[in-house]
Amino acid sequence: MRYEAPDSIEGAVGLLARTPGACHVLAGGTDLLVRLRSETLEPETILDIKRIPGMHEITPEDGGWRIGAAVSGAQINEHDGLCADWPGVAEAVGLIGSTQIQGRATLAGNLCNASPAADSVPAMVAAGALARIAGPDGTRDVPVAEVPTGPGKTSLDTGEFIASIFLPARPERSGDAYLRFIPRTEMDIAVVGCAVSLTLDADSTVDSARVALGAVGPTVVEVETAAEALVGTQVREGAQQQLATVCSAAARPIDDKRGTEHFRTHVAGVLARRAAAIAYARAKGDRA
Amino acid sequence: MSQIHVTTTINGDATEFLCEPEETLLDVLRDRLGLTGSKEGCGTGDCGACSVTVDGRLVCSCLMLGAEAQGARVETIEGMADGDDLHPLQQTFLDHAGLQCGICTPGILVAAKSLLERNPAPSEEEVRYWLAGNLCRCTGYDKIVRAVMAAADDMRRAS
Numbered sequence: 001m002r003y004e005a006p007d008s009i010e011g012a013v014g015l016l017a018r019t020p021g022a023c024h025v026l027a028g029g030t031d032l033l034v035r036l037r038s039e040t041l042e043p044e045t046i047l048d049i050k051r052i053p054g055m056h057e058i059t060p061e062d063g064g065w066r067i068g069a070a071v072s073g074a075q076i077n078e079h080d081g082l083c084a085d086w087p088g089v090a091e092a093v094g095l096i097g098s099t100q101i102q103g104r105a106t107l108a109g110n111l112c113n114a115s116p117a118a119d120s121v122p123a124m125v126a127a128g129a130l131a132r133i134a135g136p137d138g139t140r141d142v143p144v145a146e147v148p149t150g151p152g153k154t155s156l157d158t159g160e161f162i163a164s165i166f167l168p169a170r171p172e173r174s175g176d177a178y179l180r181f182i183p184r185t186e187m188d189i190a191v192v193g194c195a196v197s198l199t200l201d202a203d204s205t206v207d208s209a210r211v212a213l214g215a216v217g218p219t220v221v222e223v224e225t226a227a228e229a230l231v232g233t234q235v236r237e238g239a240q241q242q243l244a245t246v247c248s249a250a251a252r253p254i255d256d257k258r259g260t261e262h263f264r265t266h267v268a269g270v271l272a273r274r275a276a277a278i279a280y281a282r283a284k285g286d287r288a
Numbered sequence: 289m290s291q292i293h294v295t296t297t298i299n300g301d302a303t304e305f306l307c308e309p310e311e312t313l314l315d316v317l318r319d320r321l322g323l324t325g326s327k328e329g330c331g332t333g334d335c336g337a338c339s340v341t342v343d344g345r346l347v348c349s350c351l352m353l354g355a356e357a358q359g360a361r362v363e364t365i366e367g368m369a370d371g372d373d374l375h376p377l378q379q380t381f382l383d384h385a386g387l388q389c390g391i392c393t394p395g396i397l398v399a400a401k402s403l404l405e406r407n408p409a410p411s412e413e414e415v416r417y418w419l420a421g422n423l424c425r426c427t428g429y430d431k432i433v434r435a436v437m438a439a440a441d442d443m444r445r446a447s
Contacts, residue, residue: 005356097421099417103346104351186420
């Protein structure tokens with residue numbers, strides 16, 4: 001195995017293009033090193049992107065935030081501006097693993113690992129986040145939802161890697177939230193996850209919404225019928241019931257040791273209504 | 289395959305080492321530098337026995353390559369005591385019997401020190417959440433948590 005640590009995006013793309021054999025990108029390494037150790041991956045080259053300028057930075061851009069691919073969960077949760085704008089994304093990434101894992105784990109890595117149960121991915125989808133993908137033809141921005149294509153699989157082409165995640169400007173009167181179900185209080189993998197992001201009009205009625213579910217299908221599921229259930233409402237009981245019904249209907253979970261299909265389907269609806277209530281309170285400016 | 293030359297700072301000392309690309313920072317600390325205080329429990333980032341700080345950030349040294357330590361400031365359990373003077377956390381772990389077999393102890397001390405540097409007066413809940421990535425199979429955690437709370441008290445009084 002070789003270890004390469006280029007100091008520019010162009011250098012990284014060049015190495016990805018001309019390195020023979022399997023080349024894996026290393027950001028936080030919390031998934032990659034486990035796979036190296038278990039020998040489920042035996043790459044010829046590890047490409048460490050952490051020496052590329054900007055990879056560790058959270059920078060304001062067009063009213064939103066650009067988050068470098070090596071920014072850790074701990075860094076995100078220590079960033080007051082980002083946490084104020086996108087508390088749901090911050091809490092989702094903050095749920096991943098222990099303090100030690102938070103010191104290294106990244107949004108971009110969580111996305112590229114492509115686990116259906118990835119906590120930060122539904123939150124990024126609900127937030128309308130874009131992944132900036134660097135490759136031989138320059139960079140392209142794609143919605144986060146288009147990156148995972150199945151368990152462990154992404155739409156990235158050979159020679160491409162995610163250089164940053166962009167969280168757009170948060171509109172006035174908007175809020176987001178992420179909840180997951182696990183059988184313990186922390187340090188576990190989501191049995192179901194749900195993120196809700198919504199924007200209100202001047203009289204506190206939902207003007208637009210995005211709802212995404214995790215761990216109930218091979219990839220993150222954006223539930224458009226859930227957005228329809230929220231728009232035009234004040235997220236009262238009737239709207240919450242309708243939201244739960246459509247989220248359960250959109251869930252296509254598997255049965256496994258962590259949860260049955262029946263349970264996951266039910267919990268998708270329960271989490272959706274709870275997350276919507278939190279997002280709504282945040283949008284109204286209530287502390288939640 | 290050629291080895292990688294890495295220049296780093298470990299417990300305040302400028303340190304250079306050569307390592308293979310696949311060697312973890314934990315491998316380097318233990319097998320190349322003789323710093324065997326950091327333990328390998330699981331090797332997959334679940335148990336925290338290999339906890340160190342890198343540029344002030346608590347991490348599992350088993351989840352980081354040695355080569356990634358280039359230019360970094362690494363702190364391990366070996367840097368915790370000041371000569372023969374134990375760190376207050378080390379003393380309260382002895383006073384409260386916060387260890388039995390001792391394998392998890394270096395990692396827990398490093399993690400607890402990192403907590404108290406950020407939060408000198410943590411609640412019990414904050415201690416438990418912060419240390420959730422450090423597994424102990426002997427003590428049941430209560431004595432560990434009490435030892436950390438006592439050290440926080442001692443350190444606040446001393447400052």
